[in-house]
Amino acid sequence: MKKPCIVIACIAVLFGCNLRQQPAGDVNIERIIQADEEPENWMSLGRNFMQHHHSPLSQINKDNIKSLGFAWQYETNSNRGKVNRGLEATPIVVDGVLYTSGAWSQVYAVNAKTGKEIWRYDPGVDGNYARRTCCDVINRGIQVWQGKVFIGTLDGYLIALDAATGKELWKQDTFVDREAFYTITGPPQIAKGKVVIGNAGADFGVRGYITAYDLETGDFAWRFFTVPADSTHKQADEAMKIAVPTWDANSLWQAGGGGTVWGELAYDPHLNLLYVGTGNGSPYPLWIRSPSGGENLFLSSILAIDPDDGRLVWYYQTSPGESWDHTSTANIVLADLSINGKTRKVLMQAPKNGFFYVIDRVTGKLISAEKYVPVNWADSVDTRTGKPSISNQAWYKDSPRYIFPGPVGGHSWQPMSYNPNTGLVYIPTHDIPFVYSELPGYQFAPRNINSGVITNAVPLPEHLKIYAEGWPAHEGDVLKAWDPVKQKEVWRVHLPSRFNGGVLSTSGDLVFQGTSSGYLNIYKADTGEKLNEIYTGTGMLAAPVTYTVDGEQYVAVMAGFGGSFLPIPNGATALNKYKNTGRIIAFKLGGGETPLPLPQDRVTKVPAPPDAVLEESQIRRGEDLYNQFCARCHTTMGEEHLSEIPDLSLLPKHLHDDFINIVLHGKLSFYGMAGFSDVLSQEDANAIHQFIISMQKHRYERQNTGNEIR
Template sequence: MGRSRWLVRMLLVVGALNLGACGKREEPAKAPATEGAHEAAPEASYGRVDRARVVAADSEPQNWFTTGRTFSEERFSPLEQINIGNVQQLGFAWQYDLQTERGLEATPVVVDGVLFASSNWSKVYALDARTGRELWAFDPQVPGEWARNACCDVVNRGVAVWQGKVYVGTLDGRLIALDAATGKPLWSQDTLVDRSRSYTITGAPRIAGGKVIIGNGGGEFGVRGYITAYDAESGAQAWRFFTVPGDPKHPFEHPELEAAAKTWDPNSRWEAGGGGTAWDSMAYDPQLNLLYVGTGNASPFPQSIRSPKGGDNLYLSSILAIDPQTGRLAWHYQTTPGESWDYTAVQHIVLTDLQIGGTMRKVLLQAPKNGFFYVLDRATGELLSAQKYVDVNWASHVDLNTGRPMPTGKGDYSKEPKRVAPGPFGGHNWQPMAFSPKTGLVYIPTLDRTAYYAVDPEYKYIPRRSFNTGRDFTAAYVAQVRDGAEMTRKGALKAWDPIAQREVWRVDYPWFYNGGLLATAGNLVFQGTTDGYLKAYTADTGKLAAEVFVGTSIMAAPATYAVDGEQFIAVLAGYGGAQLDEFLEGSAARKYGNTGRIVAFKLGGGKVPVPPEKDWDANIPPLPARMHADAATLDRGALLFGQHCGVCHSLSDEPGGYPNLLRLTPGKHAIFDEIVLRGAMAGRGMAGFSNEISEADAHAIHAYLIDKAYEASAKR
């Protein structure tokens, strides 16, 4: 039983910060109107963002036009009313209750005094940016059972606002345009090419060349990546770019795929999709008219399974430069040829100009999962520099002549398990970094988390199953025990010089999963933390300048804006995503629960209202009668739990983000089969698994959970 217990926990380190999303689906959030609320902009001007305004965004620093403020995604604001001299006076301005306990990852967009934001289940809100008064709320009514397709919780990373419309991608694969003044849907497009596969959307749409661009997620489940462009006004599809080829026995959808196919084994596991999903970052250069898109990990992970004869496997883990008018590829750069470790390159992309070697260069900056910080010429794709920004053992360096990483062999787990750094969470994940043109530094929320990898010798692609990664977690755990290895689990905020390619300062954290970043002209860097603070650091030195206790763990990156000359900082506070089980000792999520809110701050504000402390041991339900099950049945239940349930539900008796299955009520035990097999709680995100497990399987899982509940009770 010990090995099975550890198998369950090891399954929770599956890549791309990926845990499943099975749990509560909340009702649409509502907040009462605030007395004396500031009147928002007239209806006719709601969301009137266009190319000229975004290009000249620095002339309107009171606005935050896109998820990264500008097309270049620097996440830097020229506002400096809040600065190093007075940030200690920062306090509570207002909050909006999102009525959720799920993860929140979006950065608000603020246009002319109206704040637009999205929450989990792809819900959208428009608020008065001065007071937090709700102007409208929109719920796309994503079916609860869609949660089983979401590798990393039912999150959403933001909206796009353009010419009076608000665009949101929904978890179930729709792209919806809303009227920015009323929240009423104007058009909706189904972006999914195959609804028999576990595609999702969790990323924010981007605007480029008058098109709305959206990608899809699902790489761990076995899908084929692509991005799609739609006309921003009508919603008509303009083009679609597949990021990996399909089976070469069939015609290629566009010319770039013919070239990409030459880098794959013709006998690759095409049925598993290939991966390469574009589930997060993009950036746009309107002068060069190029859209930059990061692509994701392989499906399945091990190249020895996916493409047995090797090859680079384009365009996995790559940065693609695409003409947004035509959808044709201008250039590509692959960060991880032959990707096998969940080393996505979808991490935040920043565009800026740097003086390199005495010449001002238009550059693209990225710190993808693989642990190297890249500086590319964004006009040509030329690699200018690459250096390790976290601990890396799978490659020694990147050859600047070829642009390729030099493998050490320590990451080759095709024949035996290997301990690899970084692990599948990467050196940097989805939490946005920020770049300050005033300091010339990039601020990165880094991770140091190693992992063992092993190939599943019995891998078989199974449509719609929880994961199709091709990793053998049991073998990986056995190897870890054999080596007596401790897995690294830590994080840091690092200030990085992109020209010298070196760390300038750092702030270490006892937790590895802290929030995204905002830099301002007030010589400040803002970050939300796991222990429930909004912290402000001096941008040039890293000294802690101020902190405000929020009482909720924070993952999302803040935005800053001004209304009538008063500067605000706003952030979505709510823990979750891939680390929903990590309610660590000392975290705000553990002590206060996970009350999801949008919280705004201003100079001279007061204390943030803090949720009441949780008593996690109150009203523990009585233990059910043990089921008749022998050791073999319990072991089978453990394995089935790991395959189908462990991606969402921890077996720790500690507080967690999903329902604690060791503390099920008698009523839930009584209808266990109805829930697990027939989807009795599908409306709350717990889909039925009757297509994947039998009634006997469900009984084995149930018996195993009851057995574990008795063990946990004995330890309390």
């Protein structure tokens, strides 16, 4: 009876129908190392341990890309209430199953061929943590390993799920201080039998660190702090002995220092080194954070850490004395490059500060660093010392300064891709300068933004335009192909929209990038010629992936605009036409038309404001409080903006009636509108309400006289 089964199985294999049943999520180090032998899968955030964000698949190629069309979609339905949040994760595909994460740290497993849901997991994140985020309630990815799916949740838990069922296996609290405004938005990384997770929150005044846990049990393994806790040598580890002398003993220690780790980490199993990019200082200005100066290690640095024990092996700091939000949390790419006739094991990063770094990943020695976007905070980087020559333009202590790049960075978290065939790195860049000025009278304020600066993006207010005189015009977003050996640009594509998506390259001689305006663009990898564009109607920030099922190649991307740009007016986004419906969209050759989301149904008529007695002094006080506590999410009322966050000058009567319960007591905290009773009194809330009513009254009167424009 057994022989016929064997024959049938053999015939099935010959005809390409693989009946071998792999355990769900069966990823291990051998499969990751040999990822090119399984091009049908995408088993880590960057596909292989080198984190190239490149696929050797070529069924979809430059010759047939015009026939790429819609295959399937999966709506994530991860929103709470009517606010549609951003989707930023790079999916992982293992043996025909696509795993990924969405808003509020939800996790999805779907059939990679059909998009049919296998399971979904909702960790039930505390909605109050939305207040603790700089950049929306997003999540940038999961890891799949040995039958488990690992997710770091916004409210600080590292959770292991069963890859087959989504059942929770273990859960660990990763936060050292639950009163501090920590969050997790970045993905975990697997290294030597451990799962490592960082955190976000530097803008709110926290001390960065990463923590490692046992893959099987979730037991704590080790923790590495990225900055000192104070000026003493109470810290026993060698890393802090290196860092402490680079800080003023009288530093603003209560502000935490910053240095949070919220980007993609990389692991080299051959060298057994974990590469970690660290974040900005808290507050930004060095002269406030560390009054007598200093390099302030390990802010804005790349660290090589031994995952066995958390020991620092080497470090390289990209922005000594970090004062510009120039994080080094952009994705790290590993490669073996031929440089001056010698093969070098390198890592490459294009951090926010505008220099493209090629570093020996064995020793940490700088090989080269050149400007990949316009830069004026530094003139160059000395390859002998590894240090930048910081210009006078960088320091805004005494007067505002027009600085390239701004806090958005020359390149932020959206993954760049390295194509070993062309030898090019494809970088989603930003050419967006800012005017920086010190926040007058800054004092550390727990549970609030603690940047210590005012930043104004272009186009500048009239009174700040004087600071931009004499400097070149900015270009906005540009997709660039960069030669990392010659350190020069090969081609560029200017994008009319802002804050666009991460990049995928393939051996089909293709480069894929989604845009905030709702297009999936496909370019020729060697020249940048646009070969196709597919309109989805949904803005994209995430990087696409590609894989095959049953011999057919697919390209999939998470579509959903948001992140730090969720509340920012941006007329170039797809939000002006369609609802920001979060979904995974997959494409294949011979596919159909991509279904568009439902049309927007935004409120265009200003409701009648409450009949309240308004006092000018209260309105002015309320405006100050609004700008301090509310405007970060709710933007400027009355402007023509496309934010998913409600415009408070359009509040209906029932929300005005419940204003105090909402603002102070968190009645809507489940939806992300946390209560502020810890920092606002009832008198404060009343003053804010007066300001909002005054704005609504003004708009209502203009509307009724025919002057309101939206």
